[in-house]
Amino acid sequence: MxxxxxxxxxxxxxxxxxxxxxxxxxxxxxxxxxxxxxxxxxxxxxxxxxxxxxxxxxxxxxxxxxxxxxxxxxxxxxxxxxxxxxxxxxxxxxxxxxxxxxxxxxxxxxxxxxxxxxxxxxxxxxxxxxxxxxxxxxxxxxxxxxxxxxxxxxxxxxxxxxxxxxxxxxxxxxxxxxxxxxxxxxxxxxxxxxLPLYPEKLDIKSGIFTKDLKLIARSSLNINDLSLIKDQKEILIGGALTEKFLRKLINNNTYPTLVVKDFSKIFVNSFYLKLYQKKGGKILVLHKxxxxxxxxxxxxxxxxxxxxxxxxxxxxxxxxxxxxxxxxxxxxxx
Structure with missing residues (x-):
């Protein structure tokens, strides 16, 4: 249609x-x-x-x-x-x-x-x-x-x-x-x-977590040490995905799959979303x-x-x- x-x-x-x-x-x-x-x-x-x-x-x-x-x-x-x-x-x-x-x-x-x-x-x-x-x-x-x-x-x-x-x-x-x-x-x-839909149903609380729900940070605004993310294949974001955070990942050649609640939580220009994906990262949503x-x-x-x-x-x-x-x-x- x-x-x-x-x-x-x-x-x-x-x-x-x-x-x-x-x-x-x-x-x-x-x-x-x-x-x-x-x-x-x-x-x-x-x-x-x-x-x-x-x-x-x-x-x-x-x-x-x-x-x-x-x-x-x-x-x-x-x-x-x-x-x-x-x-x-x-x-x-x-x-x-x-x-x-x-x-x-x-x-x-x-x-x-x-x-x-x-x-x-x-x-x-x-x-x-x-x-x-x-x-x-x-x-x-x-x-x-x-x-x-x-x-x-x-x-x-x-x-x-x-x-x-x-x-x-x-x-x-x-x-x-x-x-x-x-x-x-x-x-x-x-x-x-x-943005593509995440294949599983999850209920993410406020904060940033590993796939096995270990807390990394309270929000993307206060992550300074990317070593906590470097080895993670998938990150769950229970709040806002900010442009500052995404650009920081790009600048550090770190491209885990980012899982966000929905599109309304994404405060990033689509240029950087596309750039992140072009470099090998994925951005998925829990509701589409x-x-x-x-x-x-x-x-x-x-x-x-x-x-x-x-x-x-x-x-x-x-x-x-x-x-x-x-x-x-x-x-x-x-």
Whole structure:
């Protein structure tokens, strides 16, 4: 399905793109790349075929972006959709709904609520504050008959995508007004998302360990003596993989296989990842989500507009996935 360029890509209905996935995270490469608009687009069309639940980590759906102070699209739910928010934001909604669940734990904006919309309206999603808690809420949503869950993510919370089956990535003019730079940054993340999967299931605690789980260091930031690693064929990293650490390994001709939890823990430019692998090292992840769609937003927060057709053309020459502007979707997709 993903082996053709988007310019010649057979337009597959959205229902088929997401048919086998239960949880779908929508994440933005930067703020204002059209993530919320993409979220609403998927919400609108997938609800025709599935019972949907919507949630997030933290707060999403505010009227105004709290960084750029620009107008944001509202998250719109329709009759029958289950949504997750917290008490403070539940009270502010403007439509009828039925409360199905209230958590024992609280966030800074109150307890987490699962409710079912009884009519159309806009909502601020305010979900659990940790990945584990979000996983628990997702399980509860499924007990209420939800067939697919949309997770509203963000760059600072991009790790929400690591508990999902599928990922949708939004990119665009908010990243840069230079199309080549947008392509470069998008491909950098695309490369990390597609790093190979480690063949075993492991639960790595915080720190750096040998394959037999002997602690080497508390983090990659405080490893000065590489002799502890020199003879190791495999290193397990239960935290961030930093560029400084990777460059130190390259400079010392040390190339063990590095196992990282997921792509969101990799703070390294893909240039150095490729260099490390070219020299014989391997970088594997314990969780690899399925990136199945890329959306582009040609509008920047300050009012400039880029050529979305050119951006899609350049991205699709490198990324073998559907790439589209949700404002210009042709009928075959839906």
């Amino acid at each position: 993903c082996g053709r360029r988007c310019s010649t890509f057979v337009k597959i209905p959205l229902i088929n793109l997401f048919k086998k996935f239960k949880t779908i995270a929508i994440v933005g490469l930067e703020k204002n790349t059209g993530k919320t608009e993409t979220f609403n687009f998927l919400l609108k069309h997938l609800q025709k075929d599935f019972v949907l639940g919507v949630t997030s980590i933290g707060i999403d759906g505010e009227d105004t972006d709290q960084v750029t102070f620009t107008k944001k699209p509202n998250i719109l739910v329709d009759n029958g959709i289950l949504f997750v928010t917290t008490e403070n934001f539940y009270k502010r909604k403007n439509f009828l709904s039925e409360i199905l669940y209230v958590s024992d734990r609280s966030t800074s904006t109150g307890r987490v609520i699962i409710a079912k919309a009884l009519e159309k309206g806009k909502i601020i999603l305010s979900g659990p504050t940790t990945i584990q808690w979000l996983k628990e809420i997702n399980s509860i949503l499924q007990t209420f008959g939800v067939e697919k869950i949309l997770i509203d993510g963000a760059l600072s919370r991009i790790s929400s995508s690591t508990l999902s089956d599928a990922v949708v990535l939004s990119t665009g003019a908010a990243v840069s007004l230079d199309i080549e730079k947008i392509v470069e940054k998008t491909l950098d993340l695309f490369y990390k998302i597609n 989500p399925n990136l199945c769609l890329v959306t582009v937003n040609p509008y920047s927060p300050n009012g400039f507009v880029i050529d979305d057709k050119l951006l899609i053309e350049k991205l699709s020459s490198k990324i073998k996935l559907p790439i589209l502007n949700v404002r210009k979707v042709e009928g075959e997709w839906i």
